[in-house]
Each structure stands twice: as C-alpha cells, then as structure tokens.
Amino acid sequence: MGREFVSAAARWAHLTDIPARPEITAICDTSDALFPWYRQACPSLALATRNYRELLASPAIDAVYAAVPHHLHAEICCAAIESGKHLMGEKPFGIDKPANDAILAAIARHPEVLVRCSSEFPFFPAVQRIGDLLDADAFGTLIEVNSGFLHSSDLDPAKPINWKRMIEFCGEYGCMGDLGMHACHVGFRAGWTPRTVHAALSKIVRQRPDGKGNTVPCTTWDNATLHCTAADARGETFPWTIKTHRIAPGQKNTWYIEILGTRMSARWSSGNAKILELLDYRGGEQNWLQVQTGYEPAFKTITGGIFEFGFTDSILQMWAAFVHELAAGTPLTRFAACVTPAETALSHRLFTAALRSHQRNTVEQV
Numbered sequence: 001m002g003r004e005f006v007s008a009a010a011r012w013a014h015l016t017d018i019p020a021r022p023e024i025t026a027i028c029d030t031s032d033a034l035f036p037w038y039r040q041a042c043p044s045l046a047l048a049t050r051n052y053r054e055l056l057a058s059p060a061i062d063a064v065y066a067a068v069p070h071h072l073h074a075e076i077c078c079a080a081i082e083s084g085k086h087l088m089g090e091k092p093f094g095i096d097k098p099a100n101d102a103i104l105a106a107i108a109r110h111p112e113v114l115v116r117c118s119s120e121f122p123f124f125p126a127v128q129r130i131g132d133l134l135d136a137d138a139f140g141t142l143i144e145v146n147s148g149f150l151h152s153s154d155l156d157p158a159k160p161i162n163w164k165r166m167i168e169f170c171g172e173y174g175c176m177g178d179l180g181m182h183a184c185h186v187g188f189r190a191g192w193t194p195r196t197v198h199a200a201l202s203k204i205v206r207q208r209p210d211g212k213g214n215t216v217p218c219t220t221w222d223n224a225t226l227h228c229t230a231a232d233a234r235g236e237t238f239p240w241t242i243k244t245h246r247i248a249p250g251q252k253n254t255w256y257i258e259i260l261g262t263r264m265s266a267r268w269s270s271g272n273a274k275i276l277e278l279l280d281y282r283g284g285e286q287n288w289l290q291v292q293t294g295y296e297p298a299f300k301t302i303t304g305g306i307f308e309f310g311f312t313d314s315i316l317q318m319w320a321a322f323v324h325e326l327a328a329g330t331p332l333t334r335f336a337a338c339v340t341p342a343e344t345a346l347s348h349r350l351f352t353a354a355l356r357s358h359q360r361n362t363v364e365q366v
Helices: 001-008 031-040 050-055 070-082 098-109 126-134 175-188 309-328 341-360
Strands: 026-028 047-049 063-066 086-089 115-117 142-153 191-203 207-211 216-217 223-231 237-245 253-261 264-269 275-281 288-292
Touching: 001 031, 001 063, 001 309, 026 050, 047 050, 050 191, 063 070, 063 207, 070 098, 086 237, 086 309, 098 341, 126 175, 126 253, 126 275, 175 223, 175 237, 175 253, 175 341, 191 275, 191 341, 223 341, 288 341
Parallel strands: 026 047, 063 086, 086 115, 142 237
Antiparallel strands: 142 253, 191 223, 207 216, 223 237, 253 264, 264 275, 275 288
C-alpha cells in the first residue's frame, strides 16, 4: 500500500482542483529490495531508511503514511503523532482496543495534528451518490442495511501462510480488523451506531504451508458475520448485517452496501462498480432503476465522465481527501473524507464485542 500511495502521488496531475500536492521525501521499509523501486518512482526522495525513527526525526517531513502490520500500529502511529507529524494510518488503527486507545490518547495530547485512517471504497462514484442521498435524508425510515467486504484470496488451502493468518501480527480480530472498516465506513459516517451484536466467526482453513516445507496452524478468523442492532442519528433502530469474508467463493474482491428504506432503497457492489440500483417508492408498483455511473468522483479530474472508475482511482481520491483536509482544514463533503479516529474507536468497540459474542454465543452490547 505504500507503493500504491507513491503511484497515486505520481498521478497527482490527474486532479484538476486540489489545494495542495504531496511530495514524497522519505520512505522507511524493511525490504532493501524495494529501495531501488522507490528511488526510481520518487525523484524527490531524500531519505530511504530501515529505521522509522530516523524518518520521523526529519524536519523535511510534514505527514507520514503508516502502512504496517497491525501489531506495529500503536508503536509507530503514536511515535508519528508525538513527533508532530500529520498521519494517515491503516485499519484497524491498532491491533486491539488497548492499542487503539493508546493512539487516541496520543491524538488528544496533540490536537494540532491531523490523523486519519485509510478506506478507499466509499470514493467510488456510485457510493458518493449514496452519500448524497443520505445527506438529503432520502431513504425515509431505515428498514435494514447490509454491507460487507468479500474476497477469495485465501480460498486456496495450498496458499502459503502470511502475517494476516498469524494472531501475533494480525490480532484476534482476524478478518474483522483487516476488512471491517471498509464495510463500516459509510454507515459510521452516516451516523449509524451499532448498539448490539451477535457474531458468527469461522476458521475454515486451519493450517497452511509455511513456504519452507512445513505445515503450520492458522490462528486468525477467516470469515465473520455480524448481526447488529444499530441506531441512526435520530435514535431509530434497524438491523445491520456486516460481513467480512476472506474465503468467499465466487468473489474476487467485492465491497457492497444495501440500504432499504421506506421511501428510497439503494444497492451497490464493486463486482459491477458502475451500476447503482435505486428504488424510489411513492406507492404502487415497485421498480428497481439501474443507473450507470461514470467517472464522477468527488475530487474532479481530467477524465471525462463517460469513462469508468477503478480501484486505483479510489486510492487517488482517498489521498485527495486527506491532502484537501490537511490544506483546507475541512473535508470537501461529509462522505468525501477519510475515516476519523473516533470512527476507528467505534470499530474497535464493535469488533471487541463481536469476539465476546462468538465466545459466549450471546448478543453483546457494543
């Protein structure tokens, strides 16, 4: 994901109306093999190091992106904040709730620092349209919401294990910590708060090859389904089902959301990213309308609206949102904004309650 940001920064000329642009002056990586790639891709690079504290000590750096495994989030994010650097962190923003609490405490000590968390998928044009409908209170009373992130990266049991299958690096949340913020971002930004949760967590592939001729145990959750009772900003409650599945047959890398309301309903999936389905109910027949969205992002670009939008475009839009807020002091719109620390804290309360729920087979308060 660090290289994805470098690629996004190299495409900054793609944006037509942005108050600032990032210049990458330093990188820290434990892989020396990547340094030549970074040096070639970043003409402005002045520092390449294996020691993140050397990077944080540089006065030439205003902001940092901490794209590291979950067990390093608290250490590196807190150090960045304490050094006075603005920060974009990765989800889940701490391997567990105590780690997230530590990051939020550092933020409280440094209110002058802008701290945000990454989540790209809400920047797809169709989801921005859903955000506009939420801003207009178009849905009426919410009947039900379903959202999730499904992919099949671990469907093959012969795939060698990586850090996301190891609890000491990924954390007890497993797939929830890795994928959950993508499934929650729009709802949290809409003001929906899970109040209770009943969780079904699955370990499907229990051991994998280690790439050295051995077989080792997988210690994190592969799939999670959270059945929540949530409340909207008015305090009205509704069911919200959240799925984070790393083993989802038939899915490549699919983010989706479905909102059913008494006046308006909407559904969208990145599996067919340009199609937004809407049902505007005013009595009589019910008809789903399919809208083909084009290249219509929140932050304007040189690309014409007739063309199609993709994952790397969503990354560029997310970084535009971070840079815009850093330069302008406020987000462009409510839904064209990165995840806030308060939203990461809500996700940790939800995922911690989900672990209790699964262990006890109970409905837990969030």
